[in-house]
Amino acid sequence: MSENMARPTKTQVRQEMPTQDPQVRNTNYNEVALGYTDELALAEASRCIQCKKPRCVTGCPVEVRIPEFIKALREGDMWGAVDALKDKNNLPAVCGRVCPQETQCEELCVLARKGAPVAIGRLERYVADWERQQGIKIPERAISCGRSIAIIGAGPAGLTCAGDLAKMGYQVTILEALHSPGGVLIYGIPEFRLPKDVVRAEVEYVKSLGVEIKLNSVVGKLYTIEELLAEGYDGIFLGTGAGLPMFMDIPGENCNGVYSANEFLTRVNLMKAYRFPEFDTPVKVGKVVAVVGAGNVAMDASRCAKRLGAEEVHIIYRRSREEVPARAEEVHHAEEEGIIFDFLTNPVEIHGGEGNWVTGIRCMRMALGEPDASGRRRPVAIEGSEFDMDCQTVIMALGTRPNPLVFSDAPRLERTRYGTVVANEQTGRTKMECVWAGGDIVTGAATVISAMGAGKRAAADMHAYLCSDRSEPWWQEPAA
Amino acid sequence: MYEILSKQDVAPVSKLFVVSAPEIARKAKPGQFLIVRTDAEGERIPLTIADFDREAGTVTMVFQEVGKTTKQMGKMEAGDVLSDVVGPLGLPSEIEYYGTVLCVGGGVGIAPVYPIARALKAAGNYVISIIGARNVNLLFWEDKMRSVSDELIVCTDDGSYARKALVTEPMKELLGSVRRIDRIWAIGPAIMMKFCTLTSKPFNVPTIVSLNSVMVDGTGMCGACRVEVGGQTRFVCVHGPEFDGHQVNWDLLLSRQRMYLTEEKRATEEYDHECTCGTRAV
Numbered sequence: 015m016s017e018n019m020a021r022p023t024k025t026q027v028r029q030e031m032p033t034q035d036p037q038v039r040n041t042n043y044n045e046v047a048l049g050y051t052d053e054l055a056l057a058e059a060s061r062c063i064q065c066k067k068p069r070c071v072t073g074c075p076v077e078v079r080i081p082e083f084i085k086a087l088r089e090g091d092m093w094g095a096v097d098a099l100k101d102k103n104n105l106p107a108v109c110g111r112v113c114p115q116e117t118q119c120e121e122l123c124v125l126a127r128k129g130a131p132v133a134i135g136r137l138e139r140y141v142a143d144w145e146r147q148q149g150i151k152i153p154e155r156a157i158s159c160g161r162s163i164a165i166i167g168a169g170p171a172g173l174t175c176a177g178d179l180a181k182m183g184y185q186v187t188i189l190e191a192l193h194s195p196g197g198v199l200i201y202g203i204p205e206f207r208l209p210k211d212v213v214r215a216e217v218e219y220v221k222s223l224g225v226e227i228k229l230n231s232v233v234g235k236l237y238t239i240e241e242l243l244a245e246g247y248d249g250i251f252l253g254t255g256a257g258l259p260m261f262m263d264i265p266g267e268n269c270n271g272v273y274s275a276n277e278f279l280t281r282v283n284l285m286k287a288y289r290f291p292e293f294d295t296p297v298k299v300g301k302v303v304a305v306v307g308a309g310n311v312a313m314d315a316s317r318c319a320k321r322l323g324a325e326e327v328h329i330i331y332r333r334s335r336e337e338v339p340a341r342a343e344e345v346h347h348a349e350e351e352g353i354i355f356d357f358l359t360n361p362v363e364i365h366g367g368e369g370n371w372v373t374g375i376r377c378m379r380m381a382l383g384e385p386d387a388s389g390r391r392r393p394v395a396i397e398g399s400e401f402d403m404d405c406q407t408v409i410m411a412l413g414t415r416p417n418p419l420v421f422s423d424a425p426r427l428e429r430t431r432y433g434t435v436v437a438n439e440q441t442g443r444t445k446m447e448c449v450w451a452g453g454d455i456v457t458g459a460a461t462v463i464s465a466m467g468a469g470k471r472a473a474a475d476m477h478a479y480l481c482s483d484r485s486e487p488w489w490q491e492p493a494a
Numbered sequence: 495m496y497e498i499l500s501k502q503d504v505a506p507v508s509k510l511f512v513v514s515a516p517e518i519a520r521k522a523k524p525g526q527f528l529i530v531r532t533d534a535e536g537e538r539i540p541l542t543i544a545d546f547d548r549e550a551g552t553v554t555m556v557f558q559e560v561g562k563t564t565k566q567m568g569k570m571e572a573g574d575v576l577s578d579v580v581g582p583l584g585l586p587s588e589i590e591y592y593g594t595v596l597c598v599g600g601g602v603g604i605a606p607v608y609p610i611a612r613a614l615k616a617a618g619n620y621v622i623s624i625i626g627a628r629n630v631n632l633l634f635w636e637d638k639m640r641s642v643s644d645e646l647i648v649c650t651d652d653g654s655y656a657r658k659a660l661v662t663e664p665m666k667e668l669l670g671s672v673r674r675i676d677r678i679w680a681i682g683p684a685i686m687m688k689f690c691t692l693t694s695k696p697f698n699v700p701t702i703v704s705l706n707s708v709m710v711d712g713t714g715m716c717g718a719c720r721v722e723v724g725g726q727t728r729f730v731c732v733h734g735p736e737f738d739g740h741q742v743n744w745d746l747l748l749s750r751q752r753m754y755l756t757e758e759k760r761a762t763e764e765y766d767h768e769c770t771c772g773t774r775a776v
C-alpha cells in the first residue's frame with residue numbers, strides 16, 4: 015500500500031465494487047465482481063465507526079471479529095487483519111464472495127439504519143485475496159492425540175470441521191463421493207461467482223494441516239457408517255449436504271431438455287461443459303430457457319444458461335419480488351445481464367414435441383393470499399389464467415433435500431420427514447453415539463457460512479466428548 | 495488413480511480391463527456398476543461390474559467402443575491409469591433360488607449378465623442362457639457363459655456365427671415350450687431389452703432388465719438418469735439399475751438416450767480427427 019493511503023479520509027458513501035461490464039461478462043466465465051482496489055478498501059474500511067458493542071458481529075453466524083479485522087486493515091497491518099478474520103472463519107475468500115451479507119452481518123451494522131452498512135463482505139474478500147497472493151501461512155498443529163476421525167463430505171461443513179480437528183491434533187480423513195473436493199462450492203456455484211482457484215486454495219490449506227481427502231468414496235456404498243466406526247474411527251462427522259434434487263411432478267417433466275438445476279450446474283461447473291468439446295461432457299441450451307425458482311441456485315443456472323448462448327432466459331417464480339430468496343447482489347447481477355423475471359407465475363405442464371424434446375411450458379398466474387407457516391404470503395393460482403410460453407430448455411431449481419444414500423445400514427440415525435438428520439444444533443450430536451452432523455444435511459439447503467459454523471461447533475464438541483470420561487449421557491433433548 | 499492391470503480384446507470392438515480397486519472389489523455384487531473417468535477432461539461414464547476378485551482386489555469392466563470416451567479407453571493399455579473409478583453403485587441383483595431362470599445377454603450386455611448367471615447358478619437355480627450379438631465380431635465370453643449355465647444358446651443377428659436369430663426367437667420358443675421358466679434377466683441395448691420384455695409379457699414371466707440411461711454422478715444427485723417405471727419417475731443409479739421390465743416406459747428411455755446425439759457425434763469426430771493427426775494422444 016502506498017504511503018499516502020495509510021491515513022484514510024472519512025467517506026460516507028459505501029464504496030461500490032468494480033464489476034465486469036454486464037454485456038461483456040454474460041458471454042464469459044471470468045469473475046463478475048473484480049474486488050476492491052487498495053484505495054477502495056481503505057475508503058470503505060474507514061467508514062466503520064468501530065462500535066464498542068458491534069452489532070454486526072451478532073449478525074454473523076460464526077461471529078467474525080469484524081471491527082478488529084477492519085481496524086487492522088485500516089492501519090495497514092494486513093497480517094493482523096488476516097489473523098483476526100481467520101480466528102473465526104476458515105474460508106474468508108469464499109464467504110466474502112457468497113455470504114448473503116444483507117441479511118447477516120451487514121443487516122445489523124449500525125450504518126445500515128442510514129441505508130449504507132459497511133461493506134463487510136467485500137472487505138473480507140479483499141483481506142483474504144491479499145493473503146492468498148502472499149502464499150498462505152500454515153498454522154502450527156497440536157501434537158497428535160492419536161485419535162482418528164472420519165468426515166463424510168468435503169463441502170464447507172466437512173472441510174471446516176476437518177481443519178479444526180486437524181489443528182487440535184486429530185488424524186482426519188475426509189471421504190468424498192465426487193472426484194473433486196469442495197461440495198457445492200465446486201459443483202454448484204459457477205466460476206464467474208466463485209473462481210475454482212479460490213476453492214482449491216482453501217482445500218489445499220486444509221490438506222496442509224495434514225487432512226487426508228479420499229475422493230470417489232461414496233459412503234453408503236463403499237463403506238457404511240457402522241463399518242467406519244467398527245474399523246476404528248473414534249468419531250464421524252456427516253457433512254453430506256442436501257444434494258437430492260426436487261421435481262414438481264407435473265406432466266412432461268421427463269422430456270429431453272428438462273434439467274434439475276443440480277444436473278445443469280454439475281455439467282457446467284464440475285464437468286466444465288462450457289468448454290465442450292475440450293472437456294468431454296456436453297450440455298444443451300436452447301434459444302429460450304425457463305428456470306423455475308428464484309433462489310441462488312436459480313440465479314446461477316439462469317446466468318450460466320445466458321453465458322452458454324441462450325437468447326432469452328426467464329426466471330419463473332410463483333411469489334413476488336419481495337419473497338425472492340436469492341442474495342440481493344445475485345438478483346441485481348442477473349437483471350443487469352438481461353435475465354427476465356416472471357413473478358407470480360407457476361408452471362403446470364411442460365410440452366414435449368418431436369423426439370420428446372421440450373417445446374414450451376404452460377404456466378398459471380398467481381396471487382398472494384394469506385401468510386403460510388413460513389410467514390410468507392401463500393401464492394394461490396388465479397383460475398383460467400393459463401398461458402403457454404415457447405422454450406427449448408427448462409431448469410428446475412426448486413430446492414434440494416439430503417441424499418439418503420449415506421444412511422444405508424444406519425437405522426439408528428433418526429431423520430425428520432424432510433429427510434434431514436436430527437442433530438443438536440449446538441453440538442452437532444446425532445442420535446447415534448459418536449456420530450455428529452452439520453450443514454445442509456441437518457438444516458436443509460442453507461448457506462455456506464452456516465454450514466461452516468456447524469462444522470466448527472461439531473469439531474469443538476467432538477474434542478470435548480472424545481477427551482471426556484464419557485460419563486454424561488450422549489443425547490440430551492435440546493431445551494425447547 | 496486406478497491402474498489397469500490387464501487388457502483383453504474380447505471382441506474386435508469390445509475390450510476388457512481388469513483394474514486395481516481393492517475397496518470396490520471388497521463390496522461389489524452382481525448387478526452393480528461403476529462410474530469411470532479417464533482423465534481430468536473426461537466424462538463420467540457408467541460401466542457394469544462384469545466381474546470382481548475380492549482377494550486380488552480387482553474389478554473387471556467390459557466396454558464396447560461406441561464414442562469418444564470408450565474409444566479413448568480402447569487405446570489405453572495395461573499399466574495406464576484411469577483417473578477415477580467410483581463404485582459399487584446401484585442396487586445388487588436379487589439373487590435367490592427361483593427354480594429355472596433364463597439369462598439373456600445381448601452384445602456388450604453379455605458382460606453384466608455373466609456374474610448374475612454365475613450367482614444364480616451358485617444359488618441352486620437351473621440356468622439357461624442365451625447370448626447374441628449383431629455379428630460374430632461383437633460376440634464374446636461364450637466359454638465363460640457356458641461354464642455357469644446348464645444350457646447355452648448362442649445366436650447372431652446376421653448368422654455370421656452359430657444360429658441366425660435375434661435373442662427373442664429362442665426366448666419365445668423356450669417360453670412357449672412345456673418347460674417352466676420362473677424368472678428372466680435380459681440385459682443389452684435398450685431396444686433389445688424392450689423386445690425381450692414384449693416377448694415374455696404374454697407368458698407372464700417376471701423379467702428383470704438393467705437400464706442404461708445417461709448418467710453424471712451415479713449417486714442420485716442430478717436426475718439425469720431418470721426413467722419411468724410403473725408410471726413413476728425413478729433414478730436408475732439409485733433405484734436400479736435393475737427394474738421389472740414389464741413396467742418400464744421404453745420409448746421414454748430410448749428418447750432420453752438420444753439427448754446428446756449431436757454433441758456425441760461432434761466429440762467422436764473431433765477425437766477421430768485428432769487421433770489421425772496425432773494432436774492429442776490417448
Ligand SMILES: Cc1cc2nc3c(=O)[nH]c(=O)nc-3n(C[C@H](O)[C@H](O)[C@H](O)COP(=O)(O)OP(=O)(O)OC[C@H]3O[C@@H](n4cnc5c(N)ncnc54)[C@H](O)[C@@H]3O)c2cc1C
Pocket residue numbers: 112113114166167168169170171172189190191192195196197198199202203231232233234253254255256257279310311314341417419420452453454455459460461462463465
Ligand atoms: C447453486 C448453488 C448456489 C448457492 N449459492 C450460495 C450463496 O451464494 N451463498 C451461500 O451462502 N450459500 C449458497 N448456496 C448454499 C450453500 O452452498 C450450501 O448451503 C453449503 O454448500 C452447504 O454445505 P455442506 O458442507 O453442508 O454441503 P455441500 O456443500 O453440499 O457438500 C456436501 C459434500 O458431501 C458429498 N457427499 C454427499 N453424499 C456423500 C456420500 N454418501 N459419501 C461421501 N460424500 C458425500 C458431496 O459430494 C459434497 O461434496 C448455494 C447452493 C447452490 C446449490
Ligand SMILES: Cc1cc2nc3c(=O)[nH]c(=O)nc-3n(C[C@H](O)[C@H](O)[C@H](O)COP(=O)(O)OP(=O)(O)OC[C@H]3O[C@@H](n4cnc5c(N)ncnc54)[C@H](O)[C@@H]3O)c2cc1C
Pocket residue numbers: 527537538539540541542543556557558559560561562563564565602605606705706707708709710735751752755758759762
Ligand atoms: C448402468 C449402466 C451400465 C452400463 N454398462 C456398460 C457396460 O458394461 N459396457 C458398455 O460398453 N457400456 C455400458 N453402458 C453404456 C456406456 O455407459 C456408454 O456406452 C458410454 O457412456 C458411452 O460413452 P462414449 O463417450 O464412448 O460414447 P458417446 O458417443 O458419448 O455415447 C454413445 C451412446 O452412449 C450413451 N451414453 C453417452 N454418455 C453416457 C453417459 N454419461 N451415461 C450413460 N450412457 C451414456 C448414449 O446413449 C449415447 O448415445 C452402461 C450404461 C449404464 C447406464
Ligand code: SF4
Pocket residue numbers: 073074075076077078080103109110113115118119120134135138463
Ligand atoms: S462470514 Fe459472512 S456473515 Fe460473517 S462477517 Fe463474513 S461476510 Fe459477514
Ligand code: SF4
Pocket residue numbers: 061062063064065068069070071080081122123124125132134
Ligand atoms: S456495526 Fe458496522 S460500524 Fe459498527 S463495528 Fe460493525 S461494521 Fe463497524
Ligand code: FES
Pocket residue numbers: 708709710711712713714715716717718719720729730731732
Ligand atoms: S446419475 Fe445423477 S441421479 Fe442418477
